[in-house]
Amino acid sequence: MKLIAPRGLACVALFVALTAPAPVLRADGFIVVEHPPILPPHPPQPPHPPRPHPPPWRPFMPLEVARHFVDAEVTDTVAITRIDQTFYNPNPQQLEGTYIFPLPDEVAVERFTMWVDGKELAGEVLDADKARQVYESIVSRMRDPALLEYVGQRMFKARVFPIPGHGEVRIKLAYSQTLRADAGLVGYAYPLNTEKFSARPLRELSVRVRVRSRIPMRSVFCPSHEASIDRRGEGEAVVGLEGRDILPDRDFLVYYQVTDEEFGLSVLTHREAGEDGYFMARISPPWRIDESDVLPKDICFVFDTSGSMAGRKIEQARAALKFCLANLAERDRFNVLTFSTEVRPFRDELMGATREAREDAVRMVERLEATGGTNINEALLAAMKMAPRGERERRYLIIFLTDGQPTVGQTDIAAILRNTAGANAEKVRLFAFGLGNDVNTRLLDKLAEENHGVREYVSEQEDLEVKLSNFYAKVASPVLNDLELAFEGARVSDVYPKRLPDLFKGGEVVVLGRYGGEGREPVTLSGWQGERKKSFEYEANFATRDVENDFLPQLWAMRKVGYLLDELRLHGENKELKEEIIRLGKRYGIVTPYTSYLIAEEAREYALRGVPLEGATQAVNVVLDARTAPQLRFTAQSGADWDEVTGEGSVAQSKMNQQLQGAMSLTAGAFDEIRLNYVDAAGQQRVNQIGAQTFYQDGRRWVDSRYDGKAETNKLKTFSKEYFDLLARHPRLNRFFAQGPRVVVVFEGKVYETVDG
Numbered sequence: 001m002k003l004i005a006p007r008g009l010a011c012v013a014l015f016v017a018l019t020a021p022a023p024v025l026r027a028d029g030f031i032v033v034e035h036p037p038i039l040p041p042h043p044p045q046p047p048h049p050p051r052p053h054p055p056p057w058r059p060f061m062p063l064e065v066a067r068h069f070v071d072a073e074v075t076d077t078v079a080i081t082r083i084d085q086t087f088y089n090p091n092p093q094q095l096e097g098t099y100i101f102p103l104p105d106e107v108a109v110e111r112f113t114m115w116v117d118g119k120e121l122a123g124e125v126l127d128a129d130k131a132r133q134v135y136e137s138i139v140s141r142m143r144d145p146a147l148l149e150y151v152g153q154r155m156f157k158a159r160v161f162p163i164p165g166h167g168e169v170r171i172k173l174a175y176s177q178t179l180r181a182d183a184g185l186v187g188y189a190y191p192l193n194t195e196k197f198s199a200r201p202l203r204e205l206s207v208r209v210r211v212r213s214r215i216p217m218r219s220v221f222c223p224s225h226e227a228s229i230d231r232r233g234e235g236e237a238v239v240g241l242e243g244r245d246i247l248p249d250r251d252f253l254v255y256y257q258v259t260d261e262e263f264g265l266s267v268l269t270h271r272e273a274g275e276d277g278y279f280m281a282r283i284s285p286p287w288r289i290d291e292s293d294v295l296p297k298d299i300c301f302v303f304d305t306s307g308s309m310a311g312r313k314i315e316q317a318r319a320a321l322k323f324c325l326a327n328l329a330e331r332d333r334f335n336v337l338t339f340s341t342e343v344r345p346f347r348d349e350l351m352g353a354t355r356e357a358r359e360d361a362v363r364m365v366e367r368l369e370a371t372g373g374t375n376i377n378e379a380l381l382a383a384m385k386m387a388p389r390g391e392r393e394r395r396y397l398i399i400f401l402t403d404g405q406p407t408v409g410q411t412d413i414a415a416i417l418r419n420t421a422g423a424n425a426e427k428v429r430l431f432a433f434g435l436g437n438d439v440n441t442r443l444l445d446k447l448a449e450e451n452h453g454v455r456e457y458v459s460e461q462e463d464l465e466v467k468l469s470n471f472y473a474k475v476a477s478p479v480l481n482d483l484e485l486a487f488e489g490a491r492v493s494d495v496y497p498k499r500l501p502d503l504f505k506g507g508e509v510v511v512l513g514r515y516g517g518e519g520r521e522p523v524t525l526s527g528w529q530g531e532r533k534k535s536f537e538y539e540a541n542f543a544t545r546d547v548e549n550d551f552l553p554q555l556w557a558m559r560k561v562g563y564l565l566d567e568l569r570l571h572g573e574n575k576e577l578k579e580e581i582i583r584l585g586k587r588y589g590i591v592t593p594y595t596s597y598l599i600a601e602e603a604r605e606y607a608l609r610g611v612p613l614e615g616a617t618q619a620v621n622v623v624l625d626a627r628t629a630p631q632l633r634f635t636a637q638s639g640a641d642w643d644e645v646t647g648e649g650s651v652a653q654s655k656m657n658q659q660l661q662g663a664m665s666l667t668a669g670a671f672d673e674i675r676l677n678y679v680d681a682a683g684q685q686r687v688n689q690i691g692a693q694t695f696y697q698d699g700r701r702w703v704d705s706r707y708d709g710k711a712e713t714n715k716l717k718t719f720s721k722e723y724f725d726l727l728a729r730h731p732r733l734n735r736f737f738a739q740g741p742r743v744v745v746v747f748e749g750k751v752y753e754t755v756d757g
Contacts (some may be wrong), residue, residue: 218264562660
């Protein structure tokens, strides 16, 4: 978005969007600076005789968002949101502007106060028709469609004067809204997409949402950001996000589920017209669980003490193991197997986790030394042999940690996997921890996959004690085993994960998939609590059409890509799977080892010289194909680290697959290397994620990833009457056309293309 109008009108946006999720409300606040000083295109010629020091000519600079604070209080289904934001004027001259805040119908403004030089300013609310005239006028005069996504909404409007040169304007706003509850699931949204508005990153950002409910909350989650979630009992939680020097690019979403059921089940859906839908089901245990409801467990810690573990590794391993031992429950049983050239069990069989037994084990751990080879096969078989036979009321877990590869005894990877699988007759859960980059990732990945567990890799720079302690805290208290989720009438498919994990106290299980049915359909959750099989009946609404929750398609695609990549890594190359990975990567904007993209012509020199560009990761080869440049295309390309089973690239690929398969949020941190977020050499964004759709820049156009280039497009002159009439009939097109004056989008079976008017 160009923030300087050709003739005297500049729009400077400050993102302020406060919203509610069920119908997601969109409301961004921004300031329109009217008639900025008309400055000459060249420094003025000094009069004769010349002055000693003529003032330098400076271009008009757009306003900046210095600070943005959001504080929301949600009580049951009523939310009050308060915003405190500060705009900075980097220009030396005083400015005058108009503050505009789009208002969805569901929002009631309680108080709007602005201070400029200590004075309080008032404003007015415009209905949707009058507000539309203002939006379209700004868009047409500026020849910039960036504000189009607000067309059709009411508006709060206030004059801002003066905006002091090199000074700040502080704006406070409060509004209330009623949130919709669907089957006990309540959502709150605050749009933070400021990328197209703010000229500079925010110096300070803080979002805090406090939720209180009289009905117990089974689940509280933020699918959009790596937010902190502080549970303060069954009926209260605080969700927070803070940062400095950041440019937010996606809405801040908070969901919570209220229910009196023993286990909570919430289902979110998204479905476009004429397509199968997407769903996300979240299974949560009660927040408060009596110790009597926690299933007793048997656990065996299998630790590598070979020579390569010497130094900091063995010290961290000791500390991590001591933490795990200290947090065993009295009803648990345990053992410790250390191994190098030989296997050394602490006891010949599992023992009760009495205080004396744990203290003895801690003393043994403190004496551990690193020496000898790595006998993985014998260690795993010894751990499997200790599994109790026929005791369904207890779950047997193995936590296996190693920093190397098998060097003693059986060293053939296939044979080790066969031996372990053959010994696992009791459905033992095996959790594999790889330390460093010398581990055989294919061995550990398969051990975890074939034995109902997960794998985790800890780099040399990470703290093993922290990682293992956090993991153990999650699996320390099982409450429901061998989960099954049955959907009747919804015709679900492509469900991930394929095999549901056990449910632990304080945790949850997240399932994503597609559905073809419609209407309110029964969903059954079943699992084992000790020797009793229990079932829970729920009802979920599988909508015929649901344009909300448009983050679900990409989350589902991440899960599927992670599953397919693991299939290839563990079972070998497959043409059909590879082509499906490429298709999903392009359609949903996901980085994969088979996805390389062609960059625009201005980056040609960088690509030909092999210079890495911002936004590219090791898993992606940025290449240029002179035959098709500058158009953006996806091609099949095998990554250099794809076939490696050890080393940094192998560990990175395994960790990335694990991230994809555990995708529960589209966060700014965890998934930067998974979502395509390509920025070219000139600093221009080349990939846009707008809800469920991905757009790539092709020359001056933004092109929908679903457009194959063959279908004839319905062309519209930008800013023409037909252009605005179409947006009035289909307001959902606003977000797509707001990308720029030239956009190609697939919408409800038609292809629209905006062209220069």
